Amino acid sequence: MKHYTHIKDLSDLKTTIKDAILLKMDPFKNQDIGKNKTLMMLFFNSSLRTRLSTEKAAKNLGMSVMTLDINNVWKLEFEDGSVMNMNSTEHIKEAAHVISQYADIIAIRAFPTLTDKKKDESELILKSFIKYATVPIVSMESATGHPLQSLTDAITISEFTEKRKPKVVLTWAPHPKALPQAVANSFIETMQLMDVDFTITHPKGYELNPEIVKDSNVTYNQNEALKDADFVYAKNWSSYNNYGQILNQDTNWKITKEKLGQAKFMHCLPVRRNVVVDDDVLDSDQSIVIQQANNRTFAAQIVLKNILEQL
Amino acid sequence: MKHYTHIKDLSDLKTTIKDAILLKMDPFKNQDIGKNKTLMMLFFNSSLRTRLSTEKAAKNLGMSVMTLDINNVWKLEFEDGSVMNMNSTEHIKEAAHVISQYADIIAIRAFPTLTDKKKDESELILKSFIKYATVPIVSMESATGHPLQSLTDAITISEFTEKRKPKVVLTWAPHPKALPQAVANSFIETMQLMDVDFTITHPKGYELNPEIVKDSNVTYNQNEALKDADFVYAKNWSSYNNYGQILNQDTNWKITKEKLGQAKFMHCLPVRRNVVVDDDVLDSDQSIVIQQANNRTFAAQIVLKNILEQL
Amino acid sequence: MKHYTHIKDLSDLKTTIKDAILLKMDPFKNQDIGKNKTLMMLFFNSSLRTRLSTEKAAKNLGMSVMTLDINNVWKLEFEDGSVMNMNSTEHIKEAAHVISQYADIIAIRAFPTLTDKKKDESELILKSFIKYATVPIVSMESATGHPLQSLTDAITISEFTEKRKPKVVLTWAPHPKALPQAVANSFIETMQLMDVDFTITHPKGYELNPEIVKDSNVTYNQNEALKDADFVYAKNWSSYNNYGQILNQDTNWKITKEKLGQAKFMHCLPVRRNVVVDDDVLDSDQSIVIQQANNRTFAAQIVLKNILEQL
Numbered sequence: 001m002k003h004y005t006h007i008k009d010l011s012d013l014k015t016t017i018k019d020a021i022l023l024k025m026d027p028f029k030n031q032d033i034g035k036n037k038t039l040m041m042l043f044f045n046s047s048l049r050t051r052l053s054t055e056k057a058a059k060n061l062g063m064s065v066m067t068l069d070i071n072n073v074w075k076l077e078f079e080d081g082s083v084m085n086m087n088s089t090e091h092i093k094e095a096a097h098v099i100s101q102y103a104d105i106i107a108i109r110a111f112p113t114l115t116d117k118k119k120d121e122s123e124l125i126l127k128s129f130i131k132y133a134t135v136p137i138v139s140m141e142s143a144t145g146h147p148l149q150s151l152t153d154a155i156t157i158s159e160f161t162e163k164r165k166p167k168v169v170l171t172w173a174p175h176p177k178a179l180p181q182a183v184a185n186s187f188i189e190t191m192q193l194m195d196v197d198f199t200i201t202h203p204k205g206y207e208l209n210p211e212i213v214k215d216s217n218v219t220y221n222q223n224e225a226l227k228d229a230d231f232v233y234a235k236n237w238s239s240y241n242n243y244g245q246i247l248n249q250d251t252n253w254k255i256t257k258e259k260l261g262q263a264k265f266m267h268c269l270p271v272r273r274n275v276v277v278d279d280d281v282l283d284s285d286q287s288i289v290i291q292q293a294n295n296r297t298f299a300a301q302i303v304l305k306n307i308l309e310q311l
Numbered sequence: 312m313k314h315y316t317h318i319k320d321l322s323d324l325k326t327t328i329k330d331a332i333l334l335k336m337d338p339f340k341n342q343d344i345g346k347n348k349t350l351m352m353l354f355f356n357s358s359l360r361t362r363l364s365t366e367k368a369a370k371n372l373g374m375s376v377m378t379l380d381i382n383n384v385w386k387l388e389f390e391d392g393s394v395m396n397m398n399s400t401e402h403i404k405e406a407a408h409v410i411s412q413y414a415d416i417i418a419i420r421a422f423p424t425l426t427d428k429k430k431d432e433s434e435l436i437l438k439s440f441i442k443y444a445t446v447p448i449v450s451m452e453s454a455t456g457h458p459l460q461s462l463t464d465a466i467t468i469s470e471f472t473e474k475r476k477p478k479v480v481l482t483w484a485p486h487p488k489a490l491p492q493a494v495a496n497s498f499i500e501t502m503q504l505m506d507v508d509f510t511i512t513h514p515k516g517y518e519l520n521p522e523i524v525k526d527s528n529v530t531y532n533q534n535e536a537l538k539d540a541d542f543v544y545a546k547n548w549s550s551y552n553n554y555g556q557i558l559n560q561d562t563n564w565k566i567t568k569e570k571l572g573q574a575k576f577m578h579c580l581p582v583r584r585n586v587v588v589d590d591d592v593l594d595s596d597q598s599i600v601i602q603q604a605n606n607r608t609f610a611a612q613i614v615l616k617n618i619l620e621q622l
Numbered sequence: 623m624k625h626y627t628h629i630k631d632l633s634d635l636k637t638t639i640k641d642a643i644l645l646k647m648d649p650f651k652n653q654d655i656g657k658n659k660t661l662m663m664l665f666f667n668s669s670l671r672t673r674l675s676t677e678k679a680a681k682n683l684g685m686s687v688m689t690l691d692i693n694n695v696w697k698l699e700f701e702d703g704s705v706m707n708m709n710s711t712e713h714i715k716e717a718a719h720v721i722s723q724y725a726d727i728i729a730i731r732a733f734p735t736l737t738d739k740k741k742d743e744s745e746l747i748l749k750s751f752i753k754y755a756t757v758p759i760v761s762m763e764s765a766t767g768h769p770l771q772s773l774t775d776a777i778t779i780s781e782f783t784e785k786r787k788p789k790v791v792l793t794w795a796p797h798p799k800a801l802p803q804a805v806a807n808s809f810i811e812t813m814q815l816m817d818v819d820f821t822i823t824h825p826k827g828y829e830l831n832p833e834i835v836k837d838s839n840v841t842y843n844q845n846e847a848l849k850d851a852d853f854v855y856a857k858n859w860s861s862y863n864n865y866g867q868i869l870n871q872d873t874n875w876k877i878t879k880e881k882l883g884q885a886k887f888m889h890c891l892p893v894r895r896n897v898v899v900d901d902d903v904l905d906s907d908q909s910i911v912i913q914q915a916n917n918r919t920f921a922a923q924i925v926l927k928n929i930l931e932q933l
Contacts (some may be wrong), residue, residue, distance in 0.1 A: 029346045036650045038678065044385050048406070052377055052413045059375050064681050066674055069383070072691070073668050078433065083896040085798045090892030093904070094911065095670070098891065101916040102674045133497070176396045269409065270401030274394040282404070289405065293732070294412040339658045357695050359717070363688055363724045370686050380694070469879065471793040487707045550855070581696070581712030581718065602715065604795040 001310060003017045004129055004303045005123075005139040007154075007190045008146045016151065017158045020295070020302040027060045027301065034063035034310050040103035041067045041140070041266060044110040044125060049269060049296050050140045050148065054107055057300035063306065066103065073100055078124050092125075097131035105136050105307055112180050112246030120144060138300075141182055144209075149268050150186035152299040153193060158294045160264055166230035168265075171204030171222055174249045174275040175184055175236030183268050184237045186214050201225035202263035205247040208240050222253060229263040234276055257281055264288050312621060314441055315614045316434075316450040318423045318458045318465075318501045327462065328469045329359035331606070331613040335611065338371045343621050345374035351414035352451070354379045355421040356435060360580060360607050361451045361459065362472040365418055368611035372619065389435050403436075407443035416447050416618055423454035423491050424557030431455060436471055441467065449611075452493055455520075460579050461497035465505060467603045468542055471575055476506055480574075482533055483513030484587040485560045486547030494579050496523050497549045504529060512536035516558040519551050533564060540574040544586055575599050623932060625752055626925045627745075627761040629769045629776075638773065639780045642917070642924040649682045649923065655930050656685030663689045666732040666747060671891060671918050672762045672770065676729055679922035683930065695906070700746050710775055715745075718754035722918045727758050727929055734765035734802050736866030741768060758929045760922075763804055767830075771890050772808035774921040776816060778914045779853055782886055787817055787854035791885075793844055794824030795898040796871045797858030805890050806859045807834050814838060822853050823847035827869040830862050844875060851885040858871035886910050899927065 001009050012018045039058040041051065058065045070076065077088030078094055079274060108129055112120035115136070120143040129137050132193065139147055156311075157168065170187055189212060191198040199217040200208070209219070219225050226232060234255045239245045255265065255277040263275065273279055276295040281287055312320050315573055321327045334340075350369040354363065362378070369376045381387065387406055388399030395402065410417060421436035431454040440448050450458055468479065481498055496541065500523060502509040510528040511519070518529070530536050537543060545566045550556045566576065566588040576598040584590055623631050632638045645651070660682040663673065673689070680687045692698065698717055699710030703832040706713065722729060730751055734742035742765040751759050761769055779790065793810055811834060821831075821839040829840070841847050848854060856877045861867045877899040879886065887899065887909040895901055903909055 018849075038681075040674070048384050048401070049409060052351070052379070052410065056413045059349075060347075066677055068670070068674070073670050077895070081896070081901060084894040085897045090670070091895050094891055094893065095914075097912050098671060099674065099913040101912070102678045102919060200390070243347055261728075269405055271405065272395040272400075273388070273402050273404075274392070275396050279392060290408050290412070291407040293405075297413060316753045329845070359690070359712070360694050360720060363662070363690070363721065366688055371658075580716055582716065583706040583711075584699070584713050584715075585703070586707045590703060601719050603725070604716075604720040608724060 001306050003137045004307065005126055005130070005137060005142065005149055006135060006145060007186060007193065009147070012108055013154060013193050016302055017101035017155050020155050021159065021303055023305070024089060024298045027202055027298070030305060031267065034058065034061035037104040037308060038064045038066060038102065039304065040099055040106045041065065041107060042108045043067070043069050044108070044131065047109055047140065050109060051073060052250060053296035054300045055141060058304055060301055061304055062302070068142070078128050092128040093132050096129050097134060100134040103135060104311060105138060105304065106133055107138040107140045109140040109141055112182070114178055114238060117243040135167060138171065138303060138307070143180070144182055145186045145188050146182045148296065148299050149183055149305065150190035151303065152189055152292060152295045153233065153266065154190050155249065155295045155299060156266065156288060157194070158195070160288055161230065163230060165197055167197040167199070167228055168231045168233065169225050169229045170200045170233045170235065171225060171255065172206050173234040173236050173255060174251055174253050174279060175272060175276060176249065178238040178244050178246050179236050181237040181240055184235050187233060187235070188212055188216060199225045203248050203250060205239055205242065205251065208237070211249070223259070226259050226261065231266055232260055232263045232268040236276060254278065255281055257284070266292055269293055270296045272296050312617050314448045315458060315618065316437055316441070316448060316453065317456060318461055318497060318504065321354050324465060324504050327416070327613055328466050331466050331609045332470065334611045334612055334616070338609070339512070341479055341616060342373035344616060345369065345372035348619060349375045349377060349413065350615065351410055351417045352376065353417060353419045354378070354380050355382060355419070358420055358451065360604055361420060364607035365451060365611045367608050368615055369382065371612055372615055389439050392428055393486065403439040407440050408445060408484045410455060411445040415622060416449060416615065417444055418449040418451045420451040421453055423493070425489055425491065425549060428554040436512070441473040449614060449618070454491070456497045457493045458497050459607065459610050460494055461501035463606045464498055464544065464601060464612065465501050466610060467577065467599060468505070468507070471599055472541065474541060477510055478508040479537055479542045479544065480536050480540040481511045481516050481544045482536060482566065483564060484545040484547050484566060485562055485564050486583060486587060487560065489549040489555050489557050490547050492519055492548040492551055495546050496517060498544060498546070499527060510536045514559050514561060514564065516550055516553065517548065519548070536569070537570050537572065537574070537592065540572065542577055543571055543574045544577040546579065547587060565589065566592055568595070572598060577603055580604055623928050624644055625759045626760060626769060626929065627748055627752070628766065628767060628810060629815065631769070635812070635815050639777050639923055640776050641743070642920045643781065644925070645923055646920045649920070652927060655927060656680065656683035658932060659726040660686045660688060660724065661926065662728045663687065663719055664728060664730045665689070665691050666693060668729070669762065671724055671745055671915055674845060675918035676762060676770070676922045678919050680926055682919070682923055683926055685926070689870060693832055700750050700929060702922060714750040715754050718751050722748055722756040725757060726933060727760060729760040729762045730764070731762040732764055734804070736800055736802065736860060739865040747829055760925060760929070765802070766804055767808045768804045768810050769808050770918065770925065771805055772812035772920050773925065774857060774914060774917045775809055775855065776812050776919045777824050777921060778888065778910060779816070779818070783852065785852060786849040787819055787842065789821070789850055789864045790820040790853045790855065791847050791851040792822045792855045792857065793847060793876060793877065795877060796857050796873055797894060797898060798871065800860040800868050801858050801867050803830055803859040803862055806830060806845065806857050809835055809857070810838060824868050825872060825875065825885065827861055827864065828859065845881070848881050848883065848885070851883065853888055854885045855888040858898060875899065877903055879906070888892035888914055
């Protein structure tokens with residue numbers, strides 16, 4: 001693995017999950033592997049879990065970490081051939097190449113615009129770093145995917161399942177703000193690689209990119225979808241077809257204790273309490289969002305470890 | 312000691328002061344104790360000394376440090392049961408619990424509103440972290456107290472005193488902005504535990520919380536208070552009774568060389584020169600504000616060391 | 623060397639360049655020298671390369687690094703004797719002295735106002751830190767100079783030259799914003815110390831400080847200056863005589879492939895593509911801006927190493 005920007009960059013998801021669970025038992029075992037290696041974390045957007053867990057993961061491996069909120073520095077130019085006499089101070093060509101000389105791995109968070117679908121799907125920022133950097137790139141959530149989160153989710157489901165083929169449901173949930181599709185996309189792509197009975201449910205109009213959904217089960221009937229579920233993963237996303245729009249804030253889609261049944265409740269966090277899901281779900285033993293968030297460290301750590309081993 | 316949010320969390324102030332002074336002689340002696348341990352510093356407000364000295368202290372002990380200016384990330388929700396469809400992105404329940412999984416100790420700075428006395432006195436932010444985090448919490452100044460500062464002050468007085476029972480005076484001083492009572496509160500509570508002759512002086516209207524002041528000497532007559540003082544600690548605070556108000560900017564309360572007499576001058580810094588105290592006091596050998604600021608490191612270090620030893 | 627705020631602070635430029643090139647071959651060799659030593663990086667202005675390369679350099683030497691964007695904390699007061707009842711929260715006297723107790727070396731970035739020439743030339747911020755700090759000060763670009771950049775430039779020219787006395791040209795280039803003279807000043811002062819054939823070229827009105835330029839060759843004729851050059855260093859600066867003004871954005875001064883001839887192209891970065899220099903120059907093998915940026919680490923590292931050795 002050179003870059004990690006998609007779950008399929010892992011040569012073998014099952015093995016990676018097992019390795020991550022082993023790592024979790026002894027997180028400081030591999031501190032030599034990161035010695036004299038530097039992780040550069042570059043944020044175009046806000047972060048709490050990703051920032052802290054990725055820094056933790058790198059330090060667990062003995063790496064040095066440098067963090068830059070790039071918007072606090074200056075605007076980067078991504079267009080090829082542009083005459084830079086306006087607001088952009090530095091071209092990605094120089095920025096990515098120069099930073100590569102100060103770091104052994106570059107991790108990047110760059111959200112979508114949610115207004116320009118074509119630009120978002122081109123993954124301009126992430127792909128530009130891959131093109132112009134000379135070191136491995138790790139996505140800490142890009143315009144269309146969040147593969148560190150979905151690896152986390154896969155690890156968590158593996159830890160908590162007792163069945164050979166658990167039923168996993170991804171359900172849309174209401175939210176006051178327009179959110180990216182990235183978490184849902186990566187979760188779908190990851191579940192498609194796992195031995196699970198997978199269903200997606202959302203209101204009409206919230207269909208996700210068919211190239212990602214492929215032949216996964218999709219239903220507009222949440223109750224039907226949630227029946228006998230083992231894991232319920234709630235997540236809001238804005239419309240893909242009416243790109244970036246909020247079509248519906250129907251509170252009937254909120255996850256309640258009754259709807260959850262006997263399933264475990266998952267969410268990538270941050271979660272809007274009593275909007276996405278009721279307090280009594282989050283505060284019950286059926287919620288595994290905290291354990292899930294803990295696995296962020298080990299997802300990041302196994303990815304960084306695999307990259308370091310191949311440097 | 313599990314948490315450190317009040318000077319009384321120390322099992323024995325005298326011993327802690329001695330231990331801190333010993334630590335100062337050889338600050339790198341205990342680097343094994345923090346190995347593979349992480350301090351998370353979370354700032355809801357600005358900081359210079361506290362930020363740098365606490366980071367230094369943790370690193371002196373071999374800890375790894377992560378820092379987050381939480382206001383740059385997103386707004387946390389503290390109200391129980393709220394329907395989070397407004398500005399708050401994440402509930403303290405998740406935030407505190409999740410961060411606890413990435414850190415061994417969480418240090419928090421959260422100033423008062425100075426408009427909502429009840430809320431400030433409830434120490435909503437600090438107490439919420441104590442409630443929902445699963446690791447020790449250290450206050451880096453909360454709404455009503457600054458116990459790392461007052462431990463620093465106790466260490467400094469111990470170092471500089473030659474008497475068995477020195478006279479220590481806390482005097483209000485003018486300031487152009489409304490400031491918290493936190494530093495004064497913690498200083499009072501700490502002096503009450505020390506073998507000192509302690510007096511508080513301030514203009515009428517600046518009475519502090521009687522539950523904190525208890526039976527400490529209080530006088531409105533600054534000259535009388537300062538007479539034969541060994542240590543003069545100047546600090547502005549806004550009114551407690553007319554909560555958060557500036558009632559008075561009377562420049563007569565400024566500390567001058569003449570008023571200081573033979574005493575040592577103390578202040579937690581930052582200090583407004585020629586408003587709180589004259590240049591010729593700060594620039595004289597009688598000022599020990601710099602040595603006091605240096606002790607911030609060792610106050611933080613002994614607190615972190617004591618917590619680490621009991622993990 | 624105590625402080626490093628000017629290229630002449632180096633006892634011997636030639637030896638320093640050689641040492642830096644040796645360091646580059648084995649950057650982690652001297653990790654004991656920085657053990658238990660802290661670099662404090664203090665930014666009054668934005669930074670990408672300087673921030674990352676200086677942090678990298680310090681960590682290569684085994685140092686601990688603390689970073690503070692001081693404008694996010696509060697406003698410092700620099701005027702002696704001022705009555706601080708306005709916007710400044712802390713006087714440089716306290717700030718510099720206190721930070722000195724938390725760090726072994728303080729590195730500072732503080733750009734010019736470009737409106738107050740006298741103030742800028744007094745180097746108020748940098749000189750105040752030198753005056754009130756008790757540890758060595760390193761300039762990470764001040765109002766009038768950028769000596770870590772010019773040491774980098776000297777290292778780069780040394781690495782890439784094959785001649786005994788290469789021709790080096792510093793040429794002004796257009797830019798949409800008013801920029802400091804700092805990089806140009808330090809480059810000139812450094813070239814004056816090297817065994818190079820040095821020429822400066824710029825439009826009329828862009829004359830730099832004659833006390834810096836001294837008897838260096840200066841011509842208004844860019845073509846004549848660039849003839850047979852081995853190294854072309856492009857850089858915009860605002861007018862020194864009409865202080866801080868943009869007099870000219872003449873695109874004829876842009877560096878093109880034709881103008882460059884057989885020379886190597888240098889720039890401190892960030893560079894405005896197709897304003898300062900054409901894409902086909904930057905994207906060609908004649909551009910050494912990336913290698914130059916890489917040397918920022920080793921310039922900082924040799925400077926920190928020399929200071930640490932004399933602590």
